[in-house]
Amino acid sequence: MKVLIYNDDGWSSYMRYPAPMSPEEIVRVTVGPVAGTGVKVYQFCALGGHAVNYRSAFLPRVGDVMERVDTMHVWRMRETLRHLDSLGTDPLRIVSDACHERGIACQFSLRMNDAHHVYRKPDGSPYFPELLSPWLDAHPQALLPTGQLDYASAEARDYRIAQIKEVLDHYDVDGMDLDFTRFRPWFREGEEDAGRPLMTDLVRELRQIAGAKGKTLSARLEYDPQVCIASGLDVEVWLAERLFDQVTLGTIGDHVPDAPADWFIERAHARGCKVYPGVEGQLHWVPGCGGGGTGTRPGNGVEDGFGPPSLQYLRAVAAIQYMAGADGLSLFNFTCADGPFARAALTELADPAALAFADKQYVAAVWPDGAQVYYASWTSRFRLPPGEASASYPLRIADDLDAARAAGLEPSALLTLDLMGINRLGDIRVLVNATPLEWNGYHYNHYDHGCWNDVVQFPVPAYALRRGENRIELQRVEPNPGFAGAVEVRKCILEVTYPAGFAPGSIGRESRHGQPGQRGSRR
Secondary structure: OOEEEEEEOOOHHHHOOOOOOOHHHHHHHOOHHHOOOOEEEEEEEOOOOOOEOOOOOOOOEOOOOOOOOOOHHHHHHHHHHHHHHHOOOOHHHHHHHHHHHOOOEEEEEEEOOOOHHHOEOOOOOEOOHHHOOHHHHHOHHHEOOOOOEOOOOHHHHHHHHHHHHHHHHHOOOOEEEEEOOOOOOOOOOOOHHHHHHHHHHHHHHHHHHHHHOOOEEEEEEEOOHHHHHHHOOOHHHHHHOOOOOEEEEEOOOOOOOOOOOHHHHHHHHOOOOEEEEEEEOOEOOOOOOOOEOOOOOOOOOOOOOOEOOOHHHHHHHHHHHHHOOOOEEEEEOHHHOOOOOOOOHHHHOOOHHHHOOOOEEEEOOOOOOOOOOOOOOOOOOOEEOOOOOEEEEEEEEOOOHHHHHHOOOOOEEEEEEEEEOOOOHHHEEEEEOOEEOOOOOOEEEEEEOOEEEEEEEEEEOHHHOOOEEEEEEEEEOOOOOOOOOOEEEEEEEEEEEOEOOOOOOOOOOOEOOEOOOOOOOOO
16 A cells, blocks of 8 residues: 655645634544545645744744734634634644544645745735744845745754754654745755755754654655756755655646656665655646636636546556555645545555556646746647647556456547647647547637637547557648647646446446446536
């Protein structure tokens, strides 16, 4: 069995419910839903750690510095924190105790350079004033021009050490987690090389502090090690020195369901460190409201925005990473998901055998690394520029289709492409591993990033797919003279579906998606 790590942002669970919340209510919405599942590690996050959600001798609690609170979710959290204080407790103590009562390890997760406190509204006022702290105002020399911490400053490094020591001295947590995906930069531009040994020395000291208390030290890092190193994080040295007991992987941008973790798995496992690739609890397809359709089917602006991943999507991410040797999966930001997700995932994702012949949605992250695709326009990495004859993109799958057939489970597959810059669908040919595909007639035209796009679908014969890397290819059939734009693939989704059972007397095969022989809605 694999291990699931559940990262709670430490914020959403207290802002989404009426105040004041009792300790029992907090357990019900935090640890309660994951108890008895594959979640064995619960990470309690204090966001950027400048205004906090626990008792600190030198840091304010969330919302305490605000003279006037006119946002209900902020008021809710402030009132809940004040109520808990009157009871002699706080969220971190409640959550850590609840974890231990249920056999779950609790780690304190600190976002090493979170930027929520520096976000500004169009009028220049803070977007999140509840996260401001007098310490930041009193130490401008320890800050970057962005207002985040400058880790070249000894004051900034000492500040983080003091925070972590305080938590370890006063709370019964099992370890500390350093979240380096929220957010670079760590140093001023051009000072990354000089800052790299300073950050390494800080991590070494934090390792000693945690070890002296008998606690673990872990980190959340970006999938691309070269991006980490270039930003001033010497992750190769950190792994070689076994400074961490576990590493979780993620991104500073949108979800990356197909990101490779092999580099980290190879180096971490060589030093006895475990690796848990991450999956985001919130999926975004296009910029915020008004940006156009968000999915692969018609919808409406009231009901269809963004939301948590489907169970099929989660299975695909887990299966890919387990194929690479990952020790489990990290579930990040699920507490702030805009909608429910399948609780069955918390058990199923820990069992590789249960994933083997289960339906999956493989998604290729065609957007640029680190892109906040819901805030700004972006250019797809899977594009057919004018004048070029073909373009291809990799898509990994973990299903052993030969084994499925041997087990009497003939899988079916469906490729969905969201195409920008196409005139007629017959102007291109779509292939998978050099096998031409035939359009099934599905078409959804929608608006996205200033252009009308076409969502189309292609059944994929199972014999054309292979375990591991597959190539999705566009070939140009007819040119569009005078058109200077590229054909872009904005979404690329491969659904692999297995028969749900045998229906005597039925000509068609039952499908997990709906009626025999039919595909149902993919909401």
